[in-house]
Structure formats: C-alpha cells, structure tokens
Amino acid sequence: MDWRVGLHGKASTVTADDHSSQDRQALPCAACAVRDSNMCGALMEHRRLAAWGQVHLVHEVVRARQTIYRRGERTEDAIVICDGWAFRFVQLPDGRRQILSLLLPGDYVTALAPFQDSFDFSVQALTDARYCRISRRDIRARLAREPDLFAELAEFLIAEKREADEQLFDLGKRMADERIAGLILRVMDRLQARSEIRDQSFQFPLRQQHIADITGLTPVHVSRVIGTFRKRGLLDIAGGVVTIRNLSELRRVGGLS
Amino acid sequence: MDWRVGLHGKASTVTADDHSSQDRQALPCAACAVRDSNMCGALMEHRRLAAWGQVHLVHEVVRARQTIYRRGERTEDAIVICDGWAFRFVQLPDGRRQILSLLLPGDYVTALAPFQDSFDFSVQALTDARYCRISRRDIRARLAREPDLFAELAEFLIAEKREADEQLFDLGKRMADERIAGLILRVMDRLQARSEIRDQSFQFPLRQQHIADITGLTPVHVSRVIGTFRKRGLLDIAGGVVTIRNLSELRRVGGLS
DNA sequence: CGTTGCGTTGAGTACCATCAACTGGGGTGG
C-alpha cells in the first residue's frame, strides 16, 4: 500500500456509479490487481463490457481500525476489499471479541451479501484500506440475466465455507501452537495465490491481539507461543512482516496432518 | 421416529425417480412433515406441480452410526435429512474429531451441494435415519429455469453461515458451561421451529461424546458440566431426552448475553 | 453372566488465563 488518505481519519469517497465509457480507465477497478481472482471481473467485464454501466459502485477509503460495517445495519451494498486488510468479527458487551475471518485484497466481505441486507457481524479495517461498495440490487439483476454467474458466485461461497470449517476444527480440536502456525500458513497460502510473497517473507499486519481474537487465545499466550517459534527457528515476525525460516517444520507443527 | 429398517445395518432404498403422476402419493415426500420448511417444497411443488417429474430423487435408510457421505467422495446428489439426526464432521488420522454441524430432519447437508461435487467433511447418521438424494444436475436445471429459487436457496445459505459464525464464537470465546448450555438452547430453538417440543422436553439423542466433539471438550468434562447443571436444577438428560427445569437460568448461563 | 457401551467420579497434570511488572519504540509537548 503506497497510497495515502488525504483527510484526517474520515473516509473519502470516489463515486463511479455515474461513469461513462470514456472515463473507465479512471476507475480504480481498471487497475485492480485482484480483479480476475474474484467476482468483480465476472460482474463487470465478463462476457461483455457493456455490463459495466449496469453495476453501480462506490469506492471508499478508511484508516486502520475504522469500522467498515456495523452489526445489524441495513445496507444496499455488497462490500469488496480492494486494498489493505480487514476482518469480520463479533463483539460482546463484556468485551470478548472473536474474529470470524480475515479479509484480504480481493475478498468479498461475504459472497452472500447480494441476498442479505443486514448481518450479525461487524467489519473493521485492520490496515488503512480501500474497499468498494457494489449495489446488491444490481448484482442480483446481473445474476438474474446471466444465471451462469451463479456458478462463479458459488465458488466463493464454497471457499468461504471451507475456511469456516477449517477454523471450526482449529478452535475445537487443536492446541495453541497448532492454531497459530496454521493461521500463518493459511495466510501465506492466500497471499501466495495473490503472488505477494518474496523470499519467504510477506506482509503480516496482524497485532498479537488480532491473532488472539482469531485463535481464541489471549495476547499474552500468543506472545509466548510466537516466542518459542522464534527460538526454535521456525519464523520471525517483526514490523508487520513474517519471515519463514523453516517451512517444513512449521508445516509439521501447524499442518492439518 | 417410529419406522424401522428391515435389513441388518444395510441401507434399503426407495427409488422415486421413475414415478409417474399417479403414484405421487406413495412418495415419502408427499407425507413429509418438514417439506415446507426447507427447499424440497420449493424444488418440487413451488409454482407448478409439473416440476415434480423434473427432479430425480432417491430415498435411503441408514442405521445409527452409519456413514452417509465420506470426505472426498464425488457425488451427483445433494442430500437432505428426512427423518432422524445426522452430523457433518471432520476426523484426523490421530482420532481427533470435530462435529461441524448437526443435521436435523429437513436440513440439507449443505445448501451449497448443487454446486459442489465433493466435500472436505464426512456425514454420519446419529440415529437411525432416512435421507433423500436429489440430483444436483436437476436442481441446477431448476434454478436456471426459475432464478427466483435462488432467493430461497440463499436463505438456507445465510442460515448455515449464521450457525457457523455462532459456533466459531462459541469455540473461541466461551467456557465449557456456556458452550454446552448454548448448544442445548440452540437445538431447542431448532426443534421448536419444527414443533417437536412438549412440556419443556425434547428428543436429544446426542451421546456425551458427540457433545464433546461439537463443543471442543472431552467427554469426561462434558459429564462434569452436565452433572453440575443437573445439581443446579437447570435440566435433566436421560434416555435421549432433555427436560428443561429452569429455562431462564439456563439462558443466563448459555445466552449470548 | 460375561461383555460392551456409556456415563460418572477421583487424582494428578498440562495448558492456557490472569495479573502484574517491565521493555522498547514512536509520538508529543515542553
């Protein structure tokens, strides 16, 4: 991420729902690196460029820690993370917070959004981030006109469910070191699919508090476990970057066997 | 459940894919109590009865503990539990097993089945059970012809996701007594929707081993926690039947606050 | 009447939480 927010903590917006054919290039989507790995490509360009004008979308920018969606709010839009990381979570009045899933660039907050107008979870930016709101109505209209798109949507629903099932197994049946190693490995896999890994190093902007809220542990224990990983020469985490030092051993610890 | 399997542990099948209009009444579906609460009704009767002949389906019967679907198998069918209980789970070579979700009568194993030909989980019957295999191809064909059905399908996908998110929170952030009380309350809610509760009692065929595999605990600890529930006068479990003795207090323990 | 499966109970222990103190970096303000 090398772009910056001009305003002080407030979201700035770039509307694109009134675009005409000549300013297509100005749309962030035109330069989107992950467009082809998610549904955006299918929604906006697949099969016919004319489809562009049929989908209303708005890009917005938020700072780290800002809330992107608040539990229970009604919304007319589906949200895609374009740049930066975010997460989906639930929080109880007593402070307990569980992160349900990490959202990386290209991820839909949920692929079910076209059919649902409010959700039981909230979404918060982990880093400074840019995301895109796409009109749910327009997506549904596209789907009705081109039922083939359902197959593509289903792919993302399936991937979401698989991730959810894996995390369920993680929390139910695995120990702290397995969970944390597994988390790092799964993030690595997702980044690898996006070609964001060089020299066994990759961006990892999660605070230990986030890791704790994903894995169901406390930040203190996360620190200890990562400390032992470091001492055992498995990996290093510093400055928001993970460096894998011993991948096979890390897989042995965190692998699903 | 008052029907019985005639064979010794082997599945007997009732095929219905060659039915003609005059033997509709003989199909188990015609007498299905939950037909209107799931997608079967929509698939087979919604809008026009003529749709019947367009969906191939086969009913099968299994004994408790039999495997209904084995992880990784390719299948041409979506599965609906018609009668009895089942569960979706993953198991590691070392024996660790996590139950991902309970399947009650009327539940699709997963509403994503029409789009997926193999799965990362297995499905096993908890009690003697009857289920229905519906041709995935035929479901997709119906969906393509009547896109409105997607909205109904989406309802079930949304419900599945909400359940999964709740269970994630459970496993990540809640203690043993909260998890077990919550499990019982959620099962109660689902049965209530099916009107299967009388006098604060309902069928509960889960062994403590199952409760353990759902909640991420050990059977020993499940026994202790349920023992304290009993001593505190919250509930009784005996002979596969739960009796709620103090609902408000149970909600206080297991509520999501 | 032995066997088998399920649940209960006890004793000892491992894992992880909690509480607390401390470190080091980065920003802010005097």
Added chain:
DNA sequence: CCACCCCAGTTGATGGTACTCAACGCAACG
C-alpha cells in the same frame, strides 16, 4: 533535546479450566 506517555510486546508468578488416566456403576444384550 529530553521528559513523558502510549502502545505492543515480553516475561514472570500464580491459579483455574479443562485434559488425561484410571476405576467403577449401570443398563442392554447375546
């Protein structure tokens, strides 16, 4: 420039929750 604070992370001490191992009761069953 330095004092100060805040935040994230680390480390130690202690305790509780839940696990493991083991024994036993009990009902169902052949």
